[in-house]
Amino acid sequence: MAQFFAQHQSEIFQAILEHVWLVGATMVLAVAIGVPLGIVVARKPWLSKPILGGANIAETIPSLALFGFLLPVPWLGARADRLTITALTLYALLPIIRNTAAGITSVDPAVREAARGMGLTARQILFQVELPLSVSTILAGIRVATVLTIGIATIAAAVGAGGLGEFIFRGLAMVNNQLILAGAIPAALLALGADFVLGLMERFLRPAR
Amino acid sequence: MSDWPAAQPAADSVIEFRNVGYRLPGGEPLLNDISLTVRAGETLVLLGRSGAGKTTALKMINRLADPTDGEVLIEGRKTLDWDPITLRRRIGYIIQETGLFPHYTVEKNISLVPRVEHWPEMQIRTRVHDLLALVGLEPAVFLRRYPHELSGGQRQRVGVARALAANPSILLMDEPFGALDPLTRAELREQFQVLQQQLGKTVVIVTHDTGEALLLGTRIALMEAGQLKGSYSPREFLHSKEPVAAAYSAQLNALEKFERGE
Numbered sequence: 001m002a003q004f005f006a007q008h009q010s011e012i013f014q015a016i017l018e019h020v021w022l023v024g025a026t027m028v029l030a031v032a033i034g035v036p037l038g039i040v041v042a043r044k045p046w047l048s049k050p051i052l053g054g055a056n057i058a059e060t061i062p063s064l065a066l067f068g069f070l071l072p073v074p075w076l077g078a079r080a081d082r083l084t085i086t087a088l089t090l091y092a093l094l095p096i097i098r099n100t101a102a103g104i105t106s107v108d109p110a111v112r113e114a115a116r117g118m119g120l121t122a123r124q125i126l127f128q129v130e131l132p133l134s135v136s137t138i139l140a141g142i143r144v145a146t147v148l149t150i151g152i153a154t155i156a157a158a159v160g161a162g163g164l165g166e167f168i169f170r171g172l173a174m175v176n177n178q179l180i181l182a183g184a185i186p187a188a189l190l191a192l193g194a195d196f197v198l199g200l201m202e203r204f205l206r207p208a209r
Numbered sequence: 210m211s212d213w214p215a216a217q218p219a220a221d222s223v224i225e226f227r228n229v230g231y232r233l234p235g236g237e238p239l240l241n242d243i244s245l246t247v248r249a250g251e252t253l254v255l256l257g258r259s260g261a262g263k264t265t266a267l268k269m270i271n272r273l274a275d276p277t278d279g280e281v282l283i284e285g286r287k288t289l290d291w292d293p294i295t296l297r298r299r300i301g302y303i304i305q306e307t308g309l310f311p312h313y314t315v316e317k318n319i320s321l322v323p324r325v326e327h328w329p330e331m332q333i334r335t336r337v338h339d340l341l342a343l344v345g346l347e348p349a350v351f352l353r354r355y356p357h358e359l360s361g362g363q364r365q366r367v368g369v370a371r372a373l374a375a376n377p378s379i380l381l382m383d384e385p386f387g388a389l390d391p392l393t394r395a396e397l398r399e400q401f402q403v404l405q406q407q408l409g410k411t412v413v414i415v416t417h418d419t420g421e422a423l424l425l426g427t428r429i430a431l432m433e434a435g436q437l438k439g440s441y442s443p444r445e446f447l448h449s450k451e452p453v454a455a456a457y458s459a460q461l462n463a464l465e466k467f468e469r470g471e
Contacts, residue, residue, distance in 0.1 A: 114308030117271055117381075118322055118371075119297030128321070132312050 004178045012167070016186050019163035022153045023190075025085050027146055030092035034145075035138065037093070038100020039126065048101070055094040063087065063155045071159065080161035084153070091152055092145035099141025103134025136206035143198035150191040154183060164190075221249045223284060223379060223411045224270055230278030231265055239265050240435045242279070247428075249378075252405060252412040253440075254426035256419065256457070261432040263415040267381055270413060271300045283379070298322060301372030301380040301410075305388045308368055309356040315341070315367050316352040322375045340370040345400060362393040369401070373408075382414045386421065398424060419457045423447070431457075 005012065037055075041048040061069070066087045071077045076086055107130050115125045131138075157165030164183040171179030224247040231240040240262045247253045255263040268274040269281045272293040281288045283296065309318050316337055323333045341348040344366040356364055365385065372380060385401075386394045398421060405412060405425075416422055422429050423443045431438040431446070433453050441449055447458050 108311075110304060110308050111310060113273070114302065114304055115310070117273055117297060117302035117304070117308075119294050119300075120321075120325065121294055124325055128325075129310060 001178060001181070004182065008182060012182055012186060015162065015164045015166055015183070016190070018161075018166075019150070019153055019187065019190065022081065022084055022088065022156055022161060022163050023146065023149050023194075025081075026088040026092055026149050026153070027142065029085065029089045030096055030145060030149075031142060033089070034093045034096030034141075035100050038097040038138070038141075039104060041097060041101035042104035042130075051097065052094075052101075055090075055097050058090040059094045061090075063091070063152050064158060066090065067155065067159045080156070080159050083159055084156040084161040088149050088153060088156070092149050095141040095144040095148070096138070097141075099144075100134065100138050103137030104130045106137070107133050136202045139198060139202040139205060143195060143202060146194045146198060147191045150187060150194060154187055222246045222282075223249050223251075224253075224413065225282040225285075226266070226269075226279070227282065228279035229266070229269065229276045229281055231262070231269070231274065232277045238435060240276075243437045244279075245430055245437060245440055247411055247413060249411055250409045252414065252425055252427045254422040254429045255413065255415045255432055256417065256422040256426075256429050257432035258417055260434075262435045263417075263432050264383055266432070267383055267413060267415050270379070270381055271297045271302055298326065298375055299377050299379065301375075301377040303365075303368050303372045303380070303382045303385050305384050309364055309371070311356050313355075314352065315346075315354050315356075315359070318356070318367060319371045319374050321371070326375060336374065337370075340373055341367075343373070343404065344370045346370075360393075361389050362397055365389065365397060369404075378411060380410045380412045382412065384415055384417075387416075401425065419461055423461075 037051055041051050058066075067083065070083050070087055073083075076083050111129060111133070112125065115129045120128065153163055154165030154168055156163050157169045164187045167179050167183030171177065171181075171183065226243045226245050229240060229243040230238060232238050243262075243266060245253075255266060257263050265274055269276055269288065270283065272288050272291065275289060283291060283300075288296065310321070313321070319337045319340055320333045323336060328336070337352070338348045341351060346363060346366055351359075351363070351367075356367070359367065365388075368385070386397055389397065402425065414421075414425060423446065426443060428440055428442060429446045430440045431451070431454050438453050439449065439451050441454065446454055447461075449455060449458070
C-alpha cells in the first residue's frame with residue numbers, strides 16, 4: 001500500500017490539489033451566497049420558508065442526478081469544474097444559511113434593543129453586533145458544509161472534473177482496492193483536517209460570555 | 210391638522226406627551242390618553258406594576274415605539290418628525306444589566322456611539338476615562354474587561370457610562386437597578402442621585418419600586434392598566450387620596466410599622 005502511494009505520489013498530489021480547488025471555490029461561493037441569504041432569513045420571516053425550502057430541496061437531490069441535470073445547462077455544462085462547483089455550492093448552502101439565521105436570531109433581544117436605543121442604524125447593528133455575536137455559529141455551519149463538500153466532491157470525477165474521485169472511479173471500474181483507497185484515504189484526511197482547523201477557529205472566535 | 214396652531218409647549222418642556230395612546234396591531238390598547246410634560250432637569254419616575262405600560266411609554270420617547278394616537282414632542286418637535294437615529298443618539302438609554310455588548314470590552318461598549326459619530330480618537334479616549342471615573346470605576350482596571358468579567362453593579366455602571374457617552378441631555382432608564390441585589394441597588398441609587406445633581410440631565414425612570422420612585426424622582430407619574438392616574442411630587446404622592454397611590458403608600462407604611470415593631 002505504502003509502496004503504491006510512493007509510486008503514484010505526484011498523481012495523488014495532483015488529485016489532492018484539484019480536490020482542494022473544487023472544494024475551496026465551492027466554499028467561497030457558498031459563503032458569499034449563504035451568509036447573506038441567512039441574514040435575509042433571520043430578518044424577513046416571510047422569506048425564510050422559500051429560501052430554506054429551496055436549499056432543502058437542493059440537499060435532497062442525489063448528487064449524481066444533480067450533475068446530470070446541470071450538464072445540459074449552456075454555460076455551466078461547458079466545463080466540468082464549473083458544473084461541479086455549481087452543484088457542490090447548492091449542497092453547501094443549507095447548513096450555512098441555517099446557521100447564519102440561527103446565529104442572528106439567537107442574539108439576546110436585550111442586546112439588540114440596547115443597540116437600537118443607542119441609535120445604531122440597522123446596518124451598524126448587523127455588522128457591529130449581530131454578525132460578531134454569530135461568528136462561531138456561522139463557522140459551525142461552514143465547517144459542516146466543508147466536510148460534506150469534500151465528500152461529495154469525489155463524485156465530480158464522474159463528470160470529468162478530476163479530484164480524488166478520479167482514483168475511486170478508476171478503482172471501481174478496475175476492481176482495484178488500492179486505487180479506491182488512494183482516493184478515499186486522502187479525501188478522508190482532508191475532511192478531518194478541515195474539520196479540525198475550522199473547529200479551532202470556531203472556538204477561538206466564540207464571543208466571551 | 211398640522212397648520213392648526215399647536216398649543217405652545219411650556220417654555221422649558223423637554224418631553225411632552227399629548228393624549229398619547231398605543232394600540233397593538235390587533236387593536237388591543239396598551240396606553241390610553243396619556244398627557245404629561247417633563248421639564249428640563251427634572252427626574253420623572255414612571256411608577257406602576259408590570260404591564261401598566263410604563264416601558265411602552267418610555268420607548269415612545271426614543272422612538273422604539275411610535276404612538277398610535279396623540280403625539281410625543283421632544284424639545285418641542287414631534288417624535289415622528291425626528292429622524293429616529295438622530296433622536297436616539299441625543300438620548301441616553303439604559304436598560305437592565307443585560308444591555309451591554311458581550312463581545313466588546315468596557316472601553317468599546319462605552320465608545321461605540323462616539324465612534325460611529327466619528328469623534329477624534331483622542332477625544333474618545335479622554336471621554337471614556339472621564340465617564341468611567343464619573344461612575345466610580347477605575348479606568349486602568351476596567352477598560353479592557355468584558356461584561357462577563359464584571360459584577361452586576363459594575364455592569365450597570367458601565368451601562369450608565371455608555372448612555373452618557375455622547376453627552377445626551379435626556380436619559381431614559383428602564384428598571385435600571387432591577388436585576389441587582391438590594392445592597393448594591395441602594396448604593397447605585399445613592400450614587401445616581403449624586404451624579405444627577407452634578408449633571409442636571411432630564412431623566413425618565415421606569416420602576417415598580419415605590420421607594421426608588423420617592424428617592425430618585427422629582428416627580429412621580431403613576432400608571433395603572435395603560436392609564437396615567439396622576440403625577441405628583443414625592444410629598445404629594447405620599448399624601449395622595451387617589452386609591453392606587455394610596456395603595457403604594459400603604460405598602461410603604463406597612464414596612465415602617467414593622468420597623469417600629471407594631
